[in-house]
Amino acid sequence: MSEKLYYRDSHIKDFSATVLDCVEAEGAWLVELDRTAFFPEGGGQYSDTGVIDGVSVSDVQEEGDTIWHKVAEPIEVGTIVECSINWPERFEKMQCHTGEHIISGIVHALYGYDNVGFHLGEDYVTLDFDGPLTREQLDKVEDIACAVIASNVPVETSFPEPAELAMMEYRSKLDLTENVRIVSIPGVDVCACCAPHVAYTGEVGMLKLLDCVKHKKGVRIFMTAGFRLLRDYRMRYTQTAQVSSMLAVPQAGIVEGVERLQKECADLSYQLKGVKIEKAMAELEKVQKDGENMVMFVDNWDYDVMVPVADKGKTMTQGIFALFSATGEGQYRYVIASETVDLRAKTREINQAINGKGGGSSNLIQGKACGEEEALRAVFH
Numbered sequence: 468m469s470e471k472l473y474y475r476d477s478h479i480k481d482f483s484a485t486v487l488d489c490v491e492a493e494g495a496w497l498v499e500l501d502r503t504a505f506f507p508e509g510g511g512q513y514s515d516t517g518v519i520d521g522v523s524v525s526d527v528q529e530e531g532d533t534i535w536h537k538v539a540e541p542i543e544v545g546t547i548v549e550c551s552i553n554w555p556e557r558f559e560k561m562q563c564h565t566g567e568h569i570i571s572g573i574v575h576a577l578y579g580y581d582n583v584g585f586h587l588g589e590d591y592v593t594l595d596f597d598g599p600l601t602r603e604q605l606d607k608v609e610d611i612a613c614a615v616i617a618s619n620v621p622v623e624t625s626f627p628e629p630a631e632l633a634m635m636e637y638r639s640k641l642d643l644t645e646n647v648r649i650v651s652i653p654g655v656d657v658c659a660c661c662a663p664h665v666a667y668t669g670e671v672g673m674l675k676l677l678d679c680v681k682h683k684k685g686v687r688i689f690m691t692a693g694f695r696l697l698r699d700y701r702m703r704y705t706q707t708a709q710v711s712s713m714l715a716v717p718q719a720g721i722v723e724g725v726e727r728l729q730k731e732c733a734d735l736s737y738q739l740k741g742v743k744i745e746k747a748m749a750e751l752e753k754v755q756k757d758g759e760n761m762v763m764f765v766d767n768w769d770y771d772v773m774v775p776v777a778d779k780g781k782t783m784t785q786g787i788f789a790l791f792s793a794t795g796e797g798q799y800r801y802v803i804a805s806e807t808v809d810l811r812a813k814t815r816e817i818n819q820a821i822n823g824k825g826g827g828s829s830n831l832i833q834g835k836a837c838g839e840e841e842a843l844r845a846v847f848h
């Protein structure tokens with residue numbers, strides 16, 4: 468059984484230990500030490516990483532009373548080894564985990580909801596609560612949490628006696644009565660938790676609640692804290708500054724800037740559609756009648772241009788006006804219109820003749836067709 472140095476002091480980064488056991492497992496080696504500062508996977512977070520005598524530790528798992536450190540090379544039992552944990556990674560996890568307790572304590576006190584899920588991954592942290600929360604409520608929780616961080620109160624840990632534990636009010640209540648580790652932030656939160664925490668709330672630095680989505684009967688909140696928040700802010704700042712410069716508006720005005728751009732785009736595409744229709748109408752004037760019917764072949768026109776042209780085209784013939792727009796080899800969009808022929812009644816017949824699919828009203832049908840131009844022309848000849 469190894470001594471859990473992370474419970475003695477969560478800020479131990481380097482330590483020496485004696486190798487108690489080393490076993491091969493699936494192409495790697497599992498090492499047990501007489502004492503360790505590596506926190507194993509558990510309590511909603513992934514394991515610490517680091518090195519043992521220069522050999523990297525890729526994973527740490529607790530199995531019963533044993534903590535196994537996964538390494539790539541064997542280390543002889545009895546060796547005294549020098550160990551270091553990846554401190555920036557561990558410290559950031561502690562910033563997020565203590566931040567999570569602060570948030571959960573405040574949400575519980577203000578709204579009575581329980582934290583029913585916690586995930587501390589490499590990319591993001593999520594907290595699940597069993598009730599709904601609005602953005603305004605989250606902002607309020609955030610304000611109080613940041614005041615708790617600024618007040619720099621101690622984060623206390625203890626293993627209360629069963630009798631004392633039975634009297635305590637705390638979150639994440641377990642059925643266990645012995646060896647329950649209690650993490651308290653005075654005035655904010657008391658919770659059963661096995662993970663390492665910062666020593667003072669000030670070490671969290673800052674925290675921010677990001678997206679909030681519906682989850683089961685409550686919400687899932689994405690959160691960031693500490694140095695992770697700094698990197699996140701830096702990414703967002705860079706993006707905001709770039710968009711602001713591209714739009715030539717102040718950073719605080721980028722939403723209005725994008726709205727203006729969207730309106731300009733909509734206006735331009737409306738104008739463009741007008742120009743396209745005007746040009747298409749000029750093409751229509753050149754089309755020759757083919758017996759009773761009129762057939763027109765064009766390239767790459769969209770339905771929003773084809774429909775007004777067909778509407779006009781049908782007034783130029785006593786029969787059917789058929790417009791085909793090529794989209795690929797032998798592939799077409801079609802719009803067929805008529806003032807005299809009931810097209811709805813003939814839809815099936817027409818589609819069969821042009822290898823097509825589509826439909827519409829008695830005056831106008833549209834869809835897709837395939838075949839050679841000559842063959843399609845012949846159908847309407």
Ligand SMILES: [Zn+2]
Nearest residue numbers: 510660661662
């Ligand atoms: Zn916890």
